[in-house]
Amino acid sequence: MPLFTKNGKTDDKDIDYVAFDNWDQTEPAAVDVPIDVLPENIVPLIANIQSIKIEFPTFSDGRGFTLARSIRDNGYTGNLRASGHLITEQFSQAIDCGFDEIQIDEQLAARQAANDWSYVERRTYRDKLRSSNPSGKFFPVPDGVWSETVTAVQHFSDNLFRFRITRPDGFRFRSGEFAMIGLPNAENPVFRAYSIASPAWDEELEFYSIKVPNGPLTQFLQRIKPGDQVLIKRKATGTLVNDVLLPGSRLWMLSTGTGIAPFASLIRDPETYEKFENLYLVHTARTHDELQCGYDITEKTRIDPLVGEHAAKQMIHYASTTRETSKQMGRITTLIENGKIFSDLGVSGLSPETDRIMICGSIQMIKDLKDICIKNGFTEGSHREAGTFAVERAFAG
Amino acid sequence: MYQYDDFDSAYVAERVNTFRHQVEKRLDGRLTEEEFKPLRLQNGLYLQLHAYMLRVAIPYGSLNSQQMRALAHIAERWDRGYGHFTTRQNIQFNWVKLVETPDILKALSDVGMHAIQTSGNCIRNVTADHFSGAASDEIADPRPVAEFLRQWSTDHPEFLYLPRKFKIAVTGSSNDRAVTKAHDIGLRIIKNKSDEIGYEVIVGGGLGRTPVVGTVIREFLPQVHLLNYMEAILRVYNAEGRRDNKYKARIKILVRELGIERFRDKVESEFERLNDSADKLESINEKTERERISEFFEPPQFDTDTDLFEFEAARRNNPFFREWVKTNVHNHKQSEHAIVTISLKATGAIPGDASSDQMRAIADLAETYGYDDIRVSHEQNIILPHVHKRNLPSVYAELRKHKLQTANVGLISDIIACPGLDYCALATARSIPIAQKISTHFSDSAYAKAIGEMKIKISGCINSCAHHHVAHIGILGLEKGGVESYQITLGGDHRENLRLGDRAGPGFSADEIVPAIERLIDAYLGLRLDPQETFLTAYQRVGMAPFKAALYTEQGPKQALAS
Incomplete structure (x- = not known):
């Protein structure tokens, strides 16, 4: 039977759908969902579904649209097909509700030409309210x-x-x-x-x-x-670049919140691994949620085709929360001052001979860490003269 | 008032093009009538008894003079020179041709109007208090909320094929003039203890064949959560509303079958889920778009002249003017201004009908004296919400020239009537001729004034478009063995403490209805404590018995039918 996606008519895929009522719900499967299944009865099962087909007995039965959006809203990312009696005028709306494709019978296809089944790229009122x-x-x-x-x-x-x-x-x-x-x-x-x-x-x-x-x-x-x-x-600038630091063996990248951004860039640059033997990416945030971007980026970097090999060997990611209870807690300043971070990592403390430091985060954090650096004999680097630590001042967050 | 931005204009224009294309597809057979039907309905086009009828939205009942003139032009060019204002703040053109409707829609879009979702099983035109922005009892103007909901509900991909139609009304005053408890969702703008503005959300009200008074589902909903909460209600309704029987498909039946507690639990948990989901309408965004909309509804720069000499003189010297002010003019939040209601209920006229000339006259008045603001009320009258009292004599004189001066607002001849069997395919009896007979019978203004406040509403079938359930005297036209029979209900109240009328007993024939009303009125005049006691309060005090006696003892309905 003819199948249409956002990009036009496509070949029927060979998906073996099992009827919702016959599915034992423990085996991952492609599931054929009748339109009268309530969203609350399918949403808890989506993790175990590979592909979903929703059957429209008639185009005026709008339950399928609520089913589709509920499934998508709750995180379903697999294939979602509408099947049965839908008309071309509903195509864009169905796509907007989260369907990937629409399958109709031959008889309807004969009456409504393939080029009538086209998705209209348009801004909707929903977009307007969100825009x-x-x-x-x-x-x-x-x-x-x-x-x-x-x-x-x-x-x-x-x-x-x-x-x-x-x-x-x-x-x-x-x-x-x-x-x-x-x-x-x-x-x-x-x-x-x-x-x-x-x-x-x-x-x-x-x-x-x-x-x-x-x-x-x-x-x-x-x-x-x-x-x-x-x-x-048009112009990019900033002090957290490799040139601002003298060569050294260990690079400490200390960040809070979105201050991790410049380091997310540096850990993916091969030059960083040439210049330093070991990279320590330290990231603290109030809650675990806010640390997620750090986990994502280090994971991605370790399998990156360009720098992945170096990263896997040379880079360590150390994260802690300051507000939400977690396995590893505390502000960076505290973790450095009480030496916990070094004992956790099994490395020696900071020394201007071997270590280089980059700092990016909240104003208070920058001030406190800068004091620690200076107290320990580090000198601030700039574009004029490279040093042993560097701070991003434009950052406010 | 709200002005279309680039997006709105482009959207409405595109809808016109799409509909033009759909009409072509219907004519060449690519669309069947069954498939075309929901599409034309979503564009306001009905097939009635004799012709297509186009229902045009007047969002929250608000329009300006340019838009009113466009309606006049449409009536003249594509209809028979008049339009019919409805109980849901729409206007209907009764004699349009299918092939010409795209041109009419184009003419509407040129002045920022449309007929989108005025029918079909979708979210309909959002209605609001017709005194909004002018009423002295207003907490906040409901129009920005209504416009916000218009945008949200327009072309909402999930909610265009609901089990049945869905109506939303908003009021911003404690005195409810928008009948919020008789809507699928009613919103009352309220303030909580900390003086924050929010909504009391009422769900599951409705008239029709199963009249139900809406129930409060949320006592206080903060403004920022409005859209997500609406979305949650609609989602539960769309998934679970009955589709097996169109007479049981409205949300009121679902609420009744589940019980408000279970329905509320479902909505609240959906609301919570939506608030966590990636696709939620971020509360922060709503605030931004709402604020942008609100700016359009800033009050006009009111003329602060306090010299009311001319107004007072006219009131002293002209008894007709004095009477008109008493019935048709209401207090404005600015004391030197007034709210003018233009009655579309002249003696013997069809309630809610206005000719193209009358529409133009109203447009001129709004432009000259009314800050270019016009409202349409669910009681089928037209409102000039802001008129300086100094200008009232000129407004009145102008209205006289166009037979729009009838001083009967709130009186017995200010009747609401649906189109009935004269136009509507669903009707079982005529309602317009009954309204005409009653208004002619009670045309003596001294008599009408003596009777005082009276709401008569006449529906031509059980779908109750004229809201007869909430009338002081409600009249329902049915068909019994090929003969029209009119059932009477008493004691309904359409205000904030919505009350459904009680059925008096067997129906009356078309000829017997006026004498029956006359007997009710005589009974009322005989038993009221003083002239200040209205029909409704008297009914609430004495109950059905004396009225029932008056209706049936003297001359029973059986004899009436036989005569």
């Missing part, structure tokens, strides 16, 4: 600024997310630098400094951001989704 620019008003892109397209968004928690945008042609930066980011939602848009979390060689740019309820930028930025436009100023 960072609800009025849909067009503002010209200011001089010295690129407008780039969002390619991915991932929300880690209620106050932390990451996003990726296309990289403008001719945008150069060194791993660890930051750029100025804004949205095309005003005549004179608000810009904020964002460390680039992706390495200098990446085709896209990645950023981490907090969500501030009334933040001039982040209250809108947190709502972007793939396809939206983000503004980026």
Whole structure:
């Protein structure tokens, strides 16, 4: 029977669906779900389902749309098919509800031509209500600024997310630098400094951001989704780059919250592994949720085709929470001062002879760590003269 | 008032193009009538007894003079020179042609109007208090919320094929003029103890063949949670509402079958899930879009002139004007202003009908004297919400020229009536001619004034479009063995303490209905304590018995039918 996806007509896939009522619910399976199954009865089972088909007895029975959205809302990422009597006018709505594909019978297909089954790329009222620019008003892109397209968004928690945008042609930066980011939602848009979390060689740019309820930028930025436009100023800068530090054997990258961003870039740059023998990525945050971006990026780096081999051998990730109870708790300053971090890792304490330090995080954290560095004989590096520790001052978060 | 932004304009224009294409597909057979039906219904197009009828939304009953003139133009160009204002703040054109409807929709979209989702099993036009932004008892203007809900519900991919139609009403005043308890969802804007604005959410109300007074499902819902909570209610309804019997498919039946406690549990847990899900409408966003919308509803720059000499003089000297002010003019939150209700219930006229000339006259008045703001009420009258009292004599004089000066708002001839058997395919009896007979019979204004406040509502079938269940005197037209028979209910109340009327007994024939009403009125005038005691309060005091006696002892319905 004809099968249509967002991209047009496609060949029928050979999926062996088992009827919902006959499925024992313990074996992972492709499941054929009748339209009268309540969302609450299928949602708890989605982890065990590989593929779902929802049967529409008639196009006017809208239960399938609620089923689809409930399943998707609760995290189902597998294939989702609508099957039965649907009409072309419902195609875009079905896709918007989370269906991947629609299968109809031959008779209906004969009456409604294949090219009537096309997904209409459009902004809906839902997008408008969610959009960072609800009025849909067009503002010209200011001089010295690129407008780039969002390619991915991932929300880690209620106050932390990451996003990726296309990289403008001719945008150069060194791993660890930051750029100025804004949205095309005003005549004179608000810009904020964002460390680039992706390495200098990446085709896209990645950023981490907090969500501030009334933040001039982040209250809108947190709502972007793939396809939206983000503004980026043409010049990148920053002090957390390899050149600012003298060579050494150990590099300590100390971060709180989204301050991990420049290090997410540096640990994916081969130069970092050439310059230092051991990398210690230290990340603290209030809650476990907020540490997730650190776990994700180190995991990704260890299997990266370019630097993965080096990372697996040379990089250690050390994370702790400051508010939420977890196995490993405490502020970085405390962990250094009481030596816990060194005994946990089984390494010696800090020494200006062998160690280099980079600091990025909250204002208080920067101040305290800088004091510790100076007390221990470290000198601050700058673009004019390399040193033994470096601090990012543009960071506010 | 709200102005379409680029998105709204583009969206509505695109909908017109899509519908034009769908009409073509219907005509060339790619769509069957069965498949075309929900599509035309989602664009407001009904097939009635004699012709297609187009129902145009007047969102939350609010429009400006340019839009009113466009309605006048449509009535003239594509209909028979008049339109019919309904009890749900819509206007209906009764004689349109299928192939011309895309052109009508285009003319509407040019002035920021549409007919989207005015029928079909989807979320319908959101209605609101017709005195919003002007009433002296208002906590907050309900129109921004209603516009917010309009945007949310328009083309909502999940909720276009519900078990049955779904109606939402919003009020911002403690005196409920939006009949919120007779809607699938009613929202009352309230303040909590900390003075924060939120909503009392009422669910499962409705009239129709099974009248039910809505139940409070959430006593206080903070503003930011509105959309997610609406989404949760609709989700439970869409998944579990009955689809086996269209007469049991409304949400009120689901709420009744599950019980409010179980229904609430389901909604609350869905609401919680939605708040955790990736696809939730972030509360923070709602605030932003709501605030953007709210800016459009800032009150106009009111004329603060306190010189009311001309107004007072006219009131002293002109008894007709004085009477009109008494019945058709209400207090405004600005004391030197007033709210004017233009009655569409002239003696013998069809309730809610307005000619193109009348619509233009109203548009002119709104532009000249009314800050370009017009409202349509569920009682089928037109409101000029802001008129400086100094201008009332001029407004009145102008209304006279167009036969719009009838001073009967709230009186016995201010009747609500559905189109009935004259237009509607569902009707079982005529309602318009009954309304005309009653209004002609009680046209003596001194008599009508003596009777005082009276709400008569006439439905031509059990679907109750005229809300007869909540009328002081409700009339329901049925068909009994090929003859129209009119059932009477007494003591309904459409206000905040919604009450359904009680059935008096066997029905009356079309000829017998006016004498029956007359007997009820005589009984009331005979038993009321003083002229201040209204029919409704008298009924609440003495109950059905004396009225039933008046209705049936003197001349029973059987004799009436036989004569």
